Amino acid sequence: MIELIIKRLLAAIPVMLIVATVVFLLLRMAPGDPARVIAGDMASEESIAQIRTEMGLDQSLGTQYLRWMGALVQGDLGHSIQSRQPVTALIKARLGPTFSLAAWAILLTIATAIPLGVLAAWRHRGLADRGIMAGAVLAFSMPVFVVAYLLILAFSVHLNWLPVQGYSPLEDGVGPYARHLALPTVTLAMVFVALITRITRASLLDVLGEDFVRTARAKGVTERFVLFRHALRNAAIPIVTIVGVALTTLISGVVVTETIFNIAGVGRLIVDSVLARDYPVVQGTILFFSFIYVFVNLLIDMAYVVLDPRIRY
Amino acid sequence: MPPSSPATLLPAARPPSRLRQAIAAVIHDPVMLGSLLLLVLLVALTAGAPWLTAHDPAALAPRARLQPSSDTYWLGTDSLGRDLLSRVLYGGRLSITLAALVSAIAIVAGLCIGLAAGYVRRLDAPIMRLMDGIMAIPGLLLAVAMVALGGANIATMVIAISIPEIPRVARLARSVVLSVREEPYVEASVGSGTPALKVLWRHILPSTINPLVVQATFICAAAILTEAVLGFLGLGFPPEIPSLGSIIAEGRPFFQRAPWIVLYPGVFLALLILAVNMFGDALRDRLDPRLSRKTKG
Numbered sequence: 001m002i003e004l005i006i007k008r009l010l011a012a013i014p015v016m017l018i019v020a021t022v023v024f025l026l027l028r029m030a031p032g033d034p035a036r037v038i039a040g041d042m043a044s045e046e047s048i049a050q051i052r053t054e055m056g057l058d059q060s061l062g063t064q065y066l067r068w069m070g071a072l073v074q075g076d077l078g079h080s081i082q083s084r085q086p087v088t089a090l091i092k093a094r095l096g097p098t099f100s101l102a103a104w105a106i107l108l109t110i111a112t113a114i115p116l117g118v119l120a121a122w123r124h125r126g127l128a129d130r131g132i133m134a135g136a137v138l139a140f141s142m143p144v145f146v147v148a149y150l151l152i153l154a155f156s157v158h159l160n161w162l163p164v165q166g167y168s169p170l171e172d173g174v175g176p177y178a179r180h181l182a183l184p185t186v187t188l189a190m191v192f193v194a195l196i197t198r199i200t201r202a203s204l205l206d207v208l209g210e211d212f213v214r215t216a217r218a219k220g221v222t223e224r225f226v227l228f229r230h231a232l233r234n235a236a237i238p239i240v241t242i243v244g245v246a247l248t249t250l251i252s253g254v255v256v257t258e259t260i261f262n263i264a265g266v267g268r269l270i271v272d273s274v275l276a277r278d279y280p281v282v283q284g285t286i287l288f289f290s291f292i293y294v295f296v297n298l299l300i301d302m303a304y305v306v307l308d309p310r311i312r313y
Numbered sequence: 314m315p316p317s318s319p320a321t322l323l324p325a326a327r328p329p330s331r332l333r334q335a336i337a338a339v340i341h342d343p344v345m346l347g348s349l350l351l352l353v354l355l356v357a358l359t360a361g362a363p364w365l366t367a368h369d370p371a372a373l374a375p376r377a378r379l380q381p382s383s384d385t386y387w388l389g390t391d392s393l394g395r396d397l398l399s400r401v402l403y404g405g406r407l408s409i410t411l412a413a414l415v416s417a418i419a420i421v422a423g424l425c426i427g428l429a430a431g432y433v434r435r436l437d438a439p440i441m442r443l444m445d446g447i448m449a450i451p452g453l454l455l456a457v458a459m460v461a462l463g464g465a466n467i468a469t470m471v472i473a474i475s476i477p478e479i480p481r482v483a484r485l486a487r488s489v490v491l492s493v494r495e496e497p498y499v500e501a502s503v504g505s506g507t508p509a510l511k512v513l514w515r516h517i518l519p520s521t522i523n524p525l526v527v528q529a530t531f532i533c534a535a536a537i538l539t540e541a542v543l544g545f546l547g548l549g550f551p552p553e554i555p556s557l558g559s560i561i562a563e564g565r566p567f568f569q570r571a572p573w574i575v576l577y578p579g580v581f582l583a584l585l586i587l588a589v590n591m592f593g594d595a596l597r598d599r600l601d602p603r604l605s606r607k608t609k610g
């Protein structure tokens with residue numbers, strides 16, 4: 001197992017290098033001159049040239065790339081233009097709210113989507129199945145910010161139960177923490193619940209058609225045992241795969257949710273720095289999220305081995 | 314019996330044309346029919362926006378600020394007294410145009426890349442690793458950064474939204490090529506000396522059409538959503554061009570007094586995405602039974 005972990009970690013290094021290169025190239029190839037954008041509309045040619053020199057943008061693309069890559073390998077994502085702070089420090093300072101939001105959204109998704117998917121597959125073509133699938137398509141099509149405003153309208157404006165926006169860290173008490181996170185968590189989880197419900201149902205339906213399920217039923221095993229022990233375990237791999245692929249959806253959702261609910265997390269950081277044209281922070285934050293994606297998918301690769309003993313790398 | 318009567322034609326009738334088959338399929342599938350009708354309705358509404366609304370979407374009327382729906386302003390007005398109905402319809406027009414451009418570009422680019430990776434063995438590994446790299450970057454963030462740096466014009470916007478979609482199309486096209494390449498009719502064609510490009514065009518390309526048509530609908534839905542999010546974050550087109558996302562963002566400060574500014578464009582957006590997604594699902598069930606088993610039953 002340890003050998004496997006090391007092997008997979010080593011295999012992830014080239015992927016991360018490719019990701020970093022792609023981010024660098026796409027942002028450099030984007031039309032427009034970053035120095036001019038940073039300097040603003042009123043800037044003189046001299047100040048634009050000065051910014052260009054400061055950021056090293058006057059050097060050749062190859063030199064820029066090597067310098068940036070060299071710093072990156074040492075864990076240096078560069079410095080913010082606005083605050084002059086290191087990008088890594090900025091990200092680290094805002095990790096708490098983002099982590100809370102994402103973790104609760106994932107827990108909520110697992111707690112609702114898997115039972116709903118199992119129910120839909122169990123009652124295949126029945127009323128519950130059709131209702132759940134219709135709800136899933138609807139939830140999947142609702143833009144994050146529309147969901148957020150409907151929830152705010154209902155729970156904050158009309159019922160006045162929950163705060164409209166903001167974040168309260170866990171250290172300041174569990175009550176305010178939970179009250180502030182409730183709506184953002186539901187908002188963020190909505191699309192995910194829809195997606196995972198569909199996959200759970202489909203994957204379970206595949207398994208329920210297999211011979212060993214019929215054998216188990218014929219032996220008189222209870223339906224609950226068949227569904228959760230025999231079927232769900234075997235249906236787990238596609239579900240886990242989709243969780244990995246849909247992680248980019250979750251990250252996009254974090255960015256929008258943090259903006260709507262005014263939560264000072266990493267997602268908000270990227271929006272603020274984009275609006276302020278703080279180019280190194282934008283680049284560093286995108287890279288940070290991409291690395292998380294690679295890392296989570298690495299964990300998922302390893303989870304396959306636990307879920308299915310037949311898989312060997 | 315006259316020769317044109319249906320009774321005499323029936324037994325010897327040729328198989329129905331593809332168009333007839335398609336029409337029959339749509340009529341017999343309630344989900345497909347419903348979603349298609351909704352989609353056509355929404356597209357027609359946005360296309361007919363100049364004739365349907367009496368107001369210019371950018372015309373300011375400071376005296377008529379934040380009005381609820383009335384006979385003059387069917388969906389009410391926004392914080393500057395602009396007619397919400399015409400803003401929503403023009404915004405929808407932009408969304409639909411953009412979505413069509415994005416899916417066309419993503420499909421063509423992804424198809425070329427996927428065909429190259431699937432057919433030319435030496436290119437396969439490098440191309441697919443590059444695609445994996447692009448897939449690891451959250452698409453919305455990439456679009457946000459590219460639009461912020463390149464300026465919000467339609468070209469940058471279309472490219473920024475297309476790039477994250479290309480790897481998925483390329484993977485799909487490649488997988489089709491890999492499975493078709495081993496078919497006897499392709500081997501026979503290659504063996505008899507047909508040039509590679511002709512093999513691709515005549516024998517491999519047709520197999521990619523069905524899965525790619527389905528994929529195109531999902532790209533449309535994603536593009537509509539991404540454009541709205543960009544507009545919402547204040548990174549979309551300049552304020553004089555109405556976009557569904559920016560209308561919603563502008564309504565935010567007045568949400569408690571005038572919730573309709575947020576809700577009407579939100580409902581329009583949700584209906585549009587819903588129609589595209591449902592149409593895509595129904596299309597997939599019909600065109601690609603192998604894929605549909607994974608998410609339906």
